[in-house]
Each structure stands twice: as C-alpha cells, then as structure tokens.
Amino acid sequence: MTIFPPGLLPEGLSDRLPPQAEASARLARRVLDTVATHGYERVMPPLAEFEETLTQRLKSMRAQDLLRVVDPVSQRTLAFRPDMTAQAGRIAATRLANAPRPLRLSYAGPVIRLRANQLRPERERLQVGAELIGSDSVAAAVEIVNVAIEALQAAGVTGITIDFTLPDLIDSLAAGPLPLAPDIIEAVRTELDAKDAGALTALGPDAAAYLPLIEATGPFHAAMDRLEAFNARIGGAIDSRIAGLRAIAKPIGWDITLTLDPTERHGFEYQNWFGFSIFAEGFIGEIGRGGSYAIARADGTDEPAMGFSLYPDPLIDAGFGGESPKRLFLPLGHDPVRAADLRREGWQTVAALSEGEDGAAQRCSHWLNGADPTAY
Numbered sequence: 324m325t326i327f328p329p330g331l332l333p334e335g336l337s338d339r340l341p342p343q344a345e346a347s348a349r350l351a352r353r354v355l356d357t358v359a360t361h362g363y364e365r366v367m368p369p370l371a372e373f374e375e376t377l378t379q380r381l382k383s384m385r386a387q388d389l390l391r392v393v394d395p396v397s398q399r400t401l402a403f404r405p406d407m408t409a410q411a412g413r414i415a416a417t418r419l420a421n422a423p424r425p426l427r428l429s430y431a432g433p434v435i436r437l438r439a440n441q442l443r444p445e446r447e448r449l450q451v452g453a454e455l456i457g458s459d460s461v462a463a464a465v466e467i468v469n470v471a472i473e474a475l476q477a478a479g480v481t482g483i484t485i486d487f488t489l490p491d492l493i494d495s496l497a498a499g500p501l502p503l504a505p506d507i508i509e510a511v512r513t514e515l516d517a518k519d520a521g522a523l524t525a526l527g528p529d530a531a532a533y534l535p536l537i538e539a540t541g542p543f544h545a546a547m548d549r550l551e552a553f554n555a556r557i558g559g560a561i562d563s564r565i566a567g568l569r570a571i572a573k574p575i576g577w578d579i580t581l582t583l584d585p586t587e588r589h590g591f592e593y594q595n596w597f598g599f600s601i602f603a604e605g606f607i608g609e610i611g612r613g614g615s616y617a618i619a620r621a622d623g624t625d626e627p628a629m630g631f632s633l634y635p636d637p638l639i640d641a642g643f644g645g646e647s648p649k650r651l652f653l654p655l656g657h658d659p660v661r662a663a664d665l666r667r668e669g670w671q672t673v674a675a676l677s678e679g680e681d682g683a684a685q686r687c688s689h690w691l692n693g694a695d696p697t698a699y
Contacts, residue, residue: 335439342645350430350478350644351451351636354362357474361466363429368410370433374400374417380409380619390437390446405436407450407635412618415456416626423530424457442608445636452613454630459615461567463629467613468571471601472579473630475611478635479643483576484580484581484602487543488587489564490594490614490618492534500560515586530571536586539662543572543581550585564596571597599631652682661694670696 389402431451497503514523539550598614613631653674689696
C-alpha cells in the first residue's frame with residue numbers, strides 16, 4: 324500500500340496560504356464590485372453537476388475531458404465544472420428563464436480540469452466573469468469589453484491588450500462569397516490559425532483566396548485597413564462585422580492596446596460572430612477572454628448572449644490584490660472598546676492570548692500602546 328505524505332496534494336492542485344488567499348479574495352471582490360456597478364447580479368452555481376447536463380452546454384469540451392465521479396446518492400455520473408459560463412447559461416435558461424431581458428449575471432469561483440497544459444500547469448483555477456444574456460448586439464459587445472477593462476483596471480492591472488477575433492468568419496465566408504469544399508474547411512481553419520501561407524496555398528485555389536486574412540492580423544487599425552481591403556474584393560460581404568469591430572473599438576481608452584486576429588479559433592469554439600482575448604504586460608498568455616455565443620433554451624431555440632471570463636491566478640501570484648492590511652497587535656489587558664473602535668476604522672486586530680506573544684511575528688505592523696497604535 325502506497326503511503327502519501329500528509330501534505331501532498333494531487334498534481335495541478337495547490338493551497339493558497341496567507342497572505343495570497345486574502346489577495347485572491349480581494350481581487351475577486353474588486354472585479355465583482357466593479358461589474359455590480361453596471362447592474363450585473365451575482366449567481367453561485369454548484370461545483371459539480373450531472374455530467375449530461377454540463378456537457379450539453381460545454382460545446383468546447385468533451386465528457387472524457389472532465390473530472391468525473393459517481394454520485395453515491397443518485398448513482399449518476401457527476402462532472403466538476405471546468406468553466407462557469409456554461410453554468411450561468413443553464414441558470415439563465417432554466418431558473419431565470421422568465422426574468423426580464425437583457426439579464427446581467429456575474430460569478431466567481433474555482434474551476435477544475437482533468438488535465439493542465441504546459442503554459443498553465445494548474446488544474447484548478449479561479450474564474451471571475453460576467454454574462455449579458457438576451458443580446459449579442461454591437462451595443463452589448465461594447466458594454467462587455469469595456470466592463471472587462473474597467474474591472475481589470477479596478478484590480479490594479481495596467482498594460483492591457485485586447486485582441487479581437489471573428490470566430491465564425493471562415494464558416495460564414497465558406498457558405499457564401501468564398502465557397503470551400505466541406506472536407507477542407509477544417510484544414511483552412513488550421514492553416515489560418517497557424518498563419519501558414521504556404522500550407523494554405525497548397526490546399527488549392529479556393530483556400531488560397533483566404534490568404535489576405537493572414538495579413539489582416541496585428542495592430543488593430545492597420546489590420547482593419549487590410550480587412551476592409553479584403554472585404555471590398557469580396558463585394559462587402561462582411562460590412563456588418565467590420566462596422567461592429569469599429570464601433571466596439573471606438574470608446575476604448577487610448578491606454579489600451581488593440582490588436583486583431585480575425586481567424587483565431589483556439590479557445591473560441593462556442594463563440595460566434597465576435598470574440599476577444601485579454602492580455603496584460605508582463606504576463607505570458609491570456610488572462611481572460613470573452614465574446615458572443617448562444618444559450619440553448621428548454622424549447623430547443625437559442626438565446627443570444629455576450630460575456631467575459633477572467634482567470635486572475637497569475638495576477639495573484641504576481642502580487643495583485645496583496646496590499647498589506649493595517650494589522651494591530653492587542654496586548655493582554657487592552658481596552659476592548661478602543662479595539663472595537665479601531666476595527667471600525669479599518670484595522671485588523673490580533674489579540675494576545677498569553678504573556679510573551681510577539682505581535683511582529685503575527686505579521687502586525689503596529690501594537691496598541693494604551694489608546695494609540697504604535698509602529699513596531
């Protein structure tokens with residue numbers, strides 16, 4: 324029998340200790356408070372659901388990619404959530420099906436995946452986000468993108484980059500102005516994602532017609548000019564998408580870097596006309612993403628929606644949300660009334676339980692000297 328050390332955790336799972344655990348809660352709180360000022364109300368879905376219920380709404384993930392267990396009560400398979408967006412969609416389509424639209428929901432909590440990747444070895448991550456359900460209009464996209472930016476700025480994040488994409492662009496073009504045989508559509512998507520012009524050309528003349536989309540990538544305004552030139556060559560088939568991107572970008576502050584990759588699909592499997600990734604200076608990989616999608620209603624129809632999710636663990640590891648609190652040591656015999664007053668003023672107090680305790684060792688910056696906090 325293998326005996327594991329008592330402190331050993333499964334691969335990809337870890338504890339958050341003081342003060343990082345507090346920093347995590349503080350950062351999540353700032354994001355949630357920010358989206359709440361825009362009318363987004365908090366929901367708290369469970370950590371696990373019946374597998375079939377969850378997988379019906381996780382279009383980007385297969386059942387075998389989920390961490391699953393058998394429920395001893397129902398004897399049915401449960402799956403731990405790898406994403407909270409799908410759960411917010413379930414709540415909107417069932418419990419809040421009759422709530423007025425547009426419906427604005429927010430959430431925060433841990434999500435867990437069966438496997439990690441090399442870029443992010445953690446299998447459990449914190450997810451914080453907001454969903455606007457009942458509209459996938461340009462106005463909804465403007466709101467979602469700007470609320471996401473405002474939430475990150477409230478958490479102290481600077482050097483933000485927003486990378487826009489049009490997830491279903493290839494499907495739309497292949498079904499209309501630039502027809503593609505069904506058996507090469509996925510290959511065209513793959514080579515566009517890889518920005519491999521040679522491989523795209525090798526797929527044939529129909530695929531080669533998509534080459535200008537590789538060039539329409541990079542800093543937003545220059546890439547949009549190239550996308551508009553491509554649009555002119557195909558008879559204005561994507562006029563509405565271009566107008567939408569321009570409208571979404573227009574109110575974004577000058578301090579935010581904007582880029583465009585119109586054919587990016589990785590991670591946007593369930594988004595439709597619009598998507599975006601969020602990056603921050605000094606961090607490898609994205610710290611959030613969002614876009615438009617559809618929620619399946621109980622009657623079989625789809626409801627439009629728009630949202631974003633942030634994954635702030637790298638921010639927490641880098642010290643965001645970790646401002647030192649005012650922590651005050653209360654020696655034996657202190658005045659409890661004065662201590663209560665100081666707590667109301669924002670101090671955290673740590674009361675001595677025996678003689679000889681060291682307040683500095685308790686991470687206190689001050690001690691109560693009579694009626695006044697005194698620095699160590």
